[in-house]
Amino acid sequence: MKFKKFTASLTAVVLTICATGSLTVFPEDQDAEKLRIMPLGDSITDGFTGDPVGGYRLTLWKMLEENGYTDQLDFVGPNWGGDGIDPNHAGYSGYSIADIPNMRSGIYNFVDWLMESYPADVVMLQIGTNDILSSYELDAMPERLELLVDTILEYLPEDGLLYLATIPYMDADVTNYTDAYTVEEMDKAVDDYNTAVKALISEKQAEGKPIALSDINSQLTKQDLLDGVHPNATGYKKMGNYWYQKITEYLNGDSEQPPETAPETTESIIETVPETLPETTESTESVTETTEPITETTESGVISEKGDILMDHVVNLQDLIYMQKYLLNLESITEEQMHAGDMDSNNLVNIYDFVLLKQALLSSLN
16 A cells, blocks of 8 residues: 555544534544545535435545545544545535635635645545535636635645545436526536636646545536435435545555646636634534524515524524435425525525524533
8 A cells, every 4th residue: 555654643632512513523642544525516525415414425434434444544524424434524415615705714714724634645626516506606616716826836745635526416416405597508607617726727737736636527417416406315425436436546655747848728716715713612412402582574464584594483403404315305395494495595495504503502601
């Protein structure tokens, strides 16, 4: 097995809930010579629709375990989730490449904190889906991505590697998350972004940077989606198998090498984005406390409490779970429930409302 072993400093296992809406794990102080791998991205990395919990990471870890690699590997990141696997990761449901004003948080805006706090030797980055769902400055996505990639590369060790992934096609006929695209427009937006991903990788490789392609788009079809955006169980399994191939290529020294000559590229104009650091709390309580209800009167005269999708006058984790089931087409909701679940008052209940409710529940613990 050809890879450099790194000494990872681990800290005591304490679960906390951070401002990004995920459980955080701080391991116990001890030295371990392990390769540190960070799964980094949005809800697909988080495993938002994972069953069992963990998304592609579950399949990936099981394959690494079955083939004798896991004693030498450590998944790292501030978030925690995934039954029966090394649960650490850096997947953030609803996040974009960089902050989208008044709409989404972006990974770029806290990536310095992330890489400093959870050093990684290999980073598995898949991001961009939410920028497209938000229809946010699509032409500038390559520049935002380059800014994020350059920052991550600065933190990698000498023998490290950034795997930059393409994103899967989304099904514009399923309007759970957006109705802004026709099928042709959505496919084109994904194709344009993935072309930019591959061009960026070629450019950075020509500069001698430790970056390689993970072509997730080539592995999935729209039939592998559960809700038009997130993979179903089959899709996550395909992703896990593919990521296993990429990780073992790295472990065995078979990752693609940078080309000897640089392709012609257009100079990038990168907009600077102010940095913000996510704050954490020291609470170890589960998210079951009640939030202060936010009431509104609907056009039909119905009084609803924001987040109280179960209409039981209590806003808690059960409302969040029910909302997720609705987004996965496993439950239906009435007009009154729709008003209660519509956290951003845009007459829809979608992933944005899920993230807002999750954040509201977390803030109630402070």
